[in-house]
Amino acid sequence: MKLKLRHCYVFLLVFLSGLQSIAQINLSAPIPVDPNVRVGKLSNGLTYYIRKNTKPDNKVELRLAVNTGSVLEDKDQRGLAHFMEHMNFNGSKHFPKNELVNYLQKIGVQFGADLNAYTGFDETVYILPISTDDPKIVEQGFTVLEDWAFNNLMDKSEIDKERGVVLEESRLSKGAQQRMLRQYFPKLFNGSLYAERLPIGSDSILKTFQPATLQRFYKQWYRPNLMAVIVVGDIDPAEAEKKIKAHFSSFKNPVASKPRPAIIPIKPRTKPEAMVLTDEENTNTILEVINYLRPAQKIKTWADFRKDLVEDMVNSLINERLQELTTKENPPFVYAFTGQQAFIRGYEAFVSFAVLGNNSSKEALDAVVAETERARKYGFLPSEIERVKASLLNSAETAFHEKDKLQSAQLVQGYLNNFLQGEPIPGVENRYKFVSQVLPGITAAEINAVARKMPDNKNAFVLLMAPAKMKDKLPTNDALLSEMVAATKQEVKPYAEKAVAQNLMSETPTPGKITSETKNDKLGTTNITLSNGVTITLKPTTYKNDQVLMDAWRWGGYQRFPLSEKDNAKHAANVVNEMGVKDLSPTDLQKFLSGKTVEVTPYINDYEEGIEGSSSVRDFETFLQLVNLYFTQPRRDESLFKSMVTKEKGMVQFMKSNPQAFYQDTLMKIVYNSNPWISVIPTEEEYNNLNLDTALSIYKKVFGNADGMHFTFVGNIDLAKAKPLLEKYLGSLPATPADHLFKDNNIRPVKGVVEANIKKGKEEKALITVLWTGETQYSREENMAFQALLDVLNISIIEKLREELGGMYSGGLRGAIQKRPYVHYSVSASIPTGPENVDKLTNALLAIIKNAQQKGVEQKDLDKVKETWKKHYRSQLQENNYWLDNLSRAFIDQVDPENILDYEQKVDELTVGDLQKAAQKFLTMDNYVKAVLYPENTNVPGGVKKTF
Structure with a gap:
């Protein structure tokens, strides 16, 4: 679960812009919608966004956004918004039981990496990227969205199986951060529902809720007038619109449905408060000051946009100064941020945040507040302002240059934000027109006037979270509050800086040839x-x-x-x-x-x-x-x-x-x-x-x-x-012929079978690790069989340990064959679960591996992996990073760089026999390390046992 905090200047950095001869913007005019996106609404209230985009080609990004999340749950439904998200992968009208994941894997969509979803406080979003080179796949993609929206079967057996998976996800989230979060959320949100409706919910409810309770949430909140379908990619917009109408027009909103509140009420804080928290498992000291939490102004006109731009410039300016403080010999903090920002749906806050090293809370507070006071009192230097403007214009120009190269996955987020939060989507040309015309006219006086209005701390909430070992060095709640008050009364001097260099090199190097x-x-x-x-x-x-x-x-x-x-x-x-x-x-x-x-x-x-x-x-x-x-x-x-x-x-x-x-x-x-x-x-x-x-x-x-x-x-x-x-x-760089070699320091893993039980932590959490290592010889073909084996086995691990046994949320195998300092392989199985499930899941994992060794893997699973690899390869061939990595590694690993060209052929050549040989070679049962992390209070004996 994450709060969606927007850092001060992120909004600006996504501006897409370019110089054009166009008329002056009327600041009072409403911000138009990007002409490249088709926005519509069905008669039942469902909204849709369609955008043609060919990066990458033959692929479309589909999203179903549901404007509902955990904050809309009834008291007996805590955690069911998130549980409903899970159930949409476990049985629907057109894809009963686990057939959805099975089908999508067959067409090259990887569960988790491609196919995914998330549930937040205020929304639930489903993510489905598919290829568009087969009309049947495209049609089925819209069928998947339809089933997510309206056709869940609510099969009781599937619900009961999924309880274990969701409870394991809940278990994963437990730890120092969540323990402290549950203490300070009621103060942070001042008694609002946000404090009581964490998306992960209540374990007791997840264990015992009746299917009818989940059905009630689904019928109440999964309704057309709270949904958006987003289609961005290599697809004909007219065809996409037809499919949306065909799949979604017939569904109706429930009679007498509850209204969806625009924002969830959060009472204003009427006095300052402070809270100091410690935890034995916390690793860092974090300081936060939330000066206020207030309803955010909607950005509807260009004037609103301009105001937001100036506020973000102030944020950028003050944070440049905070960053400079971290370069002191004894810095007051490791990292700090301060400024006004979006906080949670419909609210904004003025937040100061610092990660402390060995510093006291007073040192950090004094430093952060001093920079705020310095900016408030003296403003910013013209040189600072010009640098921020230059950076913003450079970002705008860079983005404009890439306007026809944006990936579809990047564009989708803007349309999600427009539907869920009302953020504007003016498009490339309109955004550039705004930035290029408005930015030069923003004056130092205007920026400094906004700086003077930065809030004081009279109704702030101050939070200090630290490791328990620091407890004796920490202030009390009252003392922390006093430190904040004292920080605002410091005497500050104007900011000064030395002249900025005009060039990097004072002398031109003598070129090579x-x-x-x-x-x-x-x-x-x-x-x-x-x-x-x-x-x-x-x-x-x-x-x-x-x-x-x-x-x-x-x-x-x-x-x-x-x-x-x-x-x-x-x-x-x-x-x-x-x-x-x-x-x-x-x-x-x-x-x-x-x-x-x-x-x-x-x-x-x-x-x-x-x-x-x-x-x-x-x-x-x-x-x-x-x-x-x-x-x-x-x-x-x-x-x-x-x-x-x-x-x-x-x-x-x-x-x-x-x-x-x-x-x-x-x-x-x-x-x-x-x-x-x-x-x-x-x-x-x-x-x-x-x-x-x-x-x-x-x-x-x-x-x-x-x-x-x-x-x-x-x-x-x-x-x-x-x-x-x-x-x-580069030709002028000093270069004397020499041998450039790595050194083998004879670092070798233990041999034989080693088992270890390690105890650490309060929560009832366990982590199973099995490590296989050994020396080998390298061949491209065997390396591909090795990697394919791990991906195929991960399909079986998800099916058995997660879906059938309900013993884990995520986990599986990963590994590599490496050439330095000697040719060797390593495979690691990582299975997080409960202490009570360790033996059951370990046995299930090893049974899957033994089956692959003795009987081989199933052809259908290898076919899924092949299809996924080839789909990813075709997309990655259109990315600079992929080419850089392959060409560069070809040099360091001394392999043929042309291997990148026949990759699909090599994938097609893989057989189940190749994978069986790989399983027998790399996952031997006479040479591995098995370790389990148990909580400290477990009765399992600790220690290490070796068998050679």
């Missing part, structure tokens, strides 16, 4: 070698109009350094990321890059080292300049280094309080015999071991020599323009 160039017409790639030995693959595409992606890496990694230098080597790239390049701190870089789309990140992992990033077409040269500087001029800043160490230590100190984190850390120590190279949870000691000069020296050793580094670029690349820039900024 392209010494060889070859083309691969099949892949559409160009491979070049520069005079310093750096190699590059370029893949121009038209999948995005304004995107260039890059990944560069080679063998190496931090494990090639001595164990005594492990921590410094592991974090060397992170240290430099925190300090910046040349004479520019990360804050300076952020200011310089305002109005540009550039992102660059160096990295060092176990066995590889490299640098990745992205840019717009316009900023490609700036992008390459920054790449060059990360290789040649990493910045040393002791204050920022200490700031990083302080923040990281504050974040990790209580991580082992989380039962699952403790479990995973303990399990890996068992599997790898406490090998010092293996760790799951970072420790304070790890950060105490960091030394600035050592880390920087390692970084320079890694990135000071670009020899062997292979760069892959994918996106809208003009080869003629790109080549001279690559020669200048």
Whole structure:
């Protein structure tokens, strides 16, 4: 369950815009509806949205939105809005019992990843992406929506089976966060229904409700005038409209139905309140100040839109300052946010939020409130305002360039928000017209006037949540309230900043030369070698109009350094990321890059080292300049280094309080015999071991020599323009021929059968883990059989452990065959359940695996996986990220990059026999680790048992 909090500037970043010669906007005019979407309403009140969009082609995104959620439940229905969502996958008129999931898997729709749904406080949304290359599939897609809306069979046996699944989902949500949430929600929502109607509901009701109670909710709230059907994709709008009318026009609203409240009443707070909560399993200290919770103004006219824009600019400005505070040597918080934002259906709030490290609540409150007071009293500098405007215009321009490349799944959300919350959907041209005309006219005086109106804290709700180990250092409720009052009385001075750099490079590097160039017409790639030995693959595409992606890496990694230098080597790239390049701190870089789309990140992992990033077409040269500087001029800043160490230590100190984190850390120590190279949870000691000069020296050793580094670029690349820039900024990198090898530190898992019971946590929750590991030889065909086996077995696991036994909500197998530091495989089964179900589900899991080994998997399940893989492949071929990953990995793994072209053929060649062999080879019953996480109060004996 998540509160839908909209961060201050997210609304702006989705603006789709472009310069056009068009008439001035009338601010008093209502915001029009996007002319590219067909919006209609049937006579029974059902709303529909239809949009033709060919990205990706041969695919359509279908949604059924029901304007009802948990807040509309009666007292005896708590949890049934969510339960109803589950039941819509378990028996309907055209798809009885589990036939819906079975059918959709056959046509390549993956349960969970593609086919899904969610229930919130105020709405329930069903998600169905399907292909449009077969008219029968399209017709059945609308039939699925119809069944979800009106044709559930309410089969009692299916209801009883689903109780276990929903109760397991409820079990998963239990823990520190929910325990604290249930304490502060009544205060936060000031006694409204939101505090009592969490979507997951009440376990006692979920166990005992009668089918008639669920039927009552379904008949009352699943009605046409509370529904919308949304169709976005590669489909003829006229045909889609016909199908909507054919499938939904005949249904009627119930007689004397309850009215659906526009918003649920929340009483205004009449006095300030504070609450301090602790929990033994909480891992971080969180501070929140909710200054008010009030009905939000609807955005109906362009004037409303403009007002919202100014408020969001104020949010952005103040949060830039808060981000700057995190770079202090002793930062007052790890992260902070403050501003006005949407909070819950129909309400807005002014919220301040901070994640504390080792700081006190007073330090964090003083810092956050001081920035609010500083902005209120002195406003913002013209330079700050110009940077925010530049960033907004850049985002608008980037989005406009991509107006014909938007994925259908992106467009769907806007229409959902329009139906459920009344948010405007003006479309690309109208939005750009607004941004381009209004933004330049927004003055500093106007922005500062809005800043002066930021609320005081007279009726605020202050919440502090912390680990129980911090209890003695925390204020009382009254003391926390006093800290907030005192924070507002601080004396503040005007904000000052140094001049922002005008360029990245003071000197132009001496260019290298392209010494060889070859083309691969099949892949559409160009491979070049520069005079310093750096190699590059370029893949121009038209999948995005304004995107260039890059990944560069080679063998190496931090494990090639001595164990005594492990921590410094592991974090060397992170240290430099925190300090910046040349004479520019990360804050300076952020200011310089305002109005540009550039992102660059160096990295060092176990066995590889490299640098990745992205840019717009316009900023490609700036992008390459920054790449060059990360290789040649990493910045040393002791204050920022200490700031990083302080923040990281504050974040990790209580991580082992989380039962699952403790479990995973303990399990890996068992599997790898406490090998010092293996760790799951970072420790304070790890950060105490960091030394600035050592880390920087390692970084320079890694990135000071670009020899062997292979760069892959994918996106809208003009080869003629790109080549001279690559020669200048990559060809000039220092590169001395050397061997670039990873190191095998002989990290090997235990052999034989190992069983472990690990106890941690209060809740009645268990987690079953079974790990299979071993050495192997790599072949492409066997790797595909290996992955197909896991996907096929996951179908059986869902059918048996979830649907038949009702013992879990989610879980299954995942695994990989890896080539470094030696060719090896690992498979992990993860099954969350109740302690009482551990033996039953473990036996069921192992029986599924043994059956695959002895009898093989079923052809129908392999066919489902094949169809899903091929559907995903066809969509992914239209994405830059997919090409980047495949081309880049072809270099690092030393495989043929043309493998991407015959993927479907290789999928078709897979047989049930291939999967049976894979099951026998990789899931052996004489070499695995089985561990179970139990709650602390269980009677099961703890410890480790080994059988060799």
